[in-house]
Amino acid sequence: MNLQSEIPLEYMIVLSTAVFFIGLVGVVIRRNLITMLMGIELMLNAVNINFVAFNHYLFPHRLEGHFFALIVMAIAAAEAAVAIALIINIYRKFSTVSVDDVDELKY
């Protein structure tokens, strides 16, 4: 089946933009650090959809977009590992993972 004839590129862009902003809104309005981390992962995955879609539809003879998507995934994993370590650290100090209660530093 030929994907390109079935689904136009615009659909992919609309999807990735929607996922990106759902992630962004999630980071901004959620108060739980783990949920915020999930929002960040959504934003990064939106970027991956963009890269892979552009590469597949517009520039199929070169693979830069695919490579970039792989690198983004690897770095997202590293970032999540560090984030979880820091969240555990926060939990030990504050006994909560809600950002509203982590407010030692203000003004």
Next chain:
Amino acid sequence: MNWDQLFFLRHEILLSLLIVFELVADLSDSSARQSLVNTTIVLFAGLTVAGFIPLANEASLFGGMYASDDLRILLKNILNVSTLVFLLQSAGWLNQSQNSYKTGSFYLLLFSTLLGMYLMICAGDFIMLYLGLELATIPLTLLAAYDHNLRRSAEAGIKLLMSSAVSSAVMLFGLSLMYGIYGSLHFSEMSQQGAMGGSLGVLALTFFIAGLGFKLSLVPFHLWTADVYEGSPLPVTMYFSVVSKGAALFTLMLVLYRVFGQFTGVWSLLSYALAVLTMLIGNLFALRQKNLKRFMAFSSITQAGFMMLGFVNPEALGMNTIIYFMLIYSFSNLAVFGVLSIIHNRYGKEQIEDLNGFYKTNPGLSLILLLALFSLAGIPPVAGFFGKFFLFTAAASRGLYFLVLIAVLNATISLYYYLLVVKAMFINPNDQPLPAVTLTGAERLALVLCVLGIVVIGFMSSIYGYIQTVVG
């Protein structure tokens, strides 16, 4: 691959060896760790000197992912010198008994971030730039959370990580749109193709500038700065405000001038707005600070606003003045933080009022702090004046006199709060000022280097001339 290509990578290879050394030293027994601070400083000094050896620099390696030229080597050398002074100043903190067991891992994380900054500067395409940016950011969040028995340090770490992850996702979204427009992420190919993509290109560029503007703490993206600066250990704050900021500034400069030269209208307008906002808001918040770390955070935001003045001039003059200003800013800020960390290591004080009567007991340190604050404010005999003056010239040569007027007004406001600190030291009475301190050799050497930098750079026109020839 030719072996002589390795010479182009000399900074990165030497630094990687140093990272491996720190890893091994951290595993060894505690007797070796005692001397680790001194060994590291000596080894890094060697690396810094080796970086200045003049060799052929023009190269493009790994299929164009890594680029090297005289300008990039100069930028890496500037970062090296700041890091060397930083290492000398952080020695006192690392030698304290509660920190000594984690010296090895501190250096490991520190040099990893520096390696990331090298890669950001030497990137030949956006994949390498992103990798370098993350390598410079993720270990830095761990450094911010390094005082792991302090609540505020843990908070600083998580705040930095969350906000930097969001900002790099925003930057990546811009890059993915850029890829859709150009079909390539190589700097050389993108700069040849000219402005493309219409308003989508402008959107992508804006997202990219927002991502790097976060690292540089420009105003709409500055909210993390004060909290992270206050919560982090003091040496890490120093590293944030000098080395990390320098790397972000240089990267933004290289990308805008060398890759997005076709979008000059867009980004010089954006930097106009960012400069005005950043200077004004940084200043207004700095006025009301009582804590010295927080004060320096807003001061560094304001200085970032001044740096953006250079970007309104898309010619070589803009680049020259940005590099020159960053060099002077590094030395001035390192001198301020040097004195602050000497006080903090001995007495644990970091409020402005703790400095009351400081001149009576420590005249030498007070004079150095005075000199450094004057340099940040831009008072004529010291180098800071020349840095600001050239930036104003760069903006004025484009006919943007209104922007220069705003900048001069902001420089005046900033003088007020820098003088508040000076007033605390020299005029405010205090029955029990902080007692006199005896400096260690490393602290003395670091302060001498900073003072030399502040005084000499302004008067040696050959330094500005050298930057001019390298930028070309």
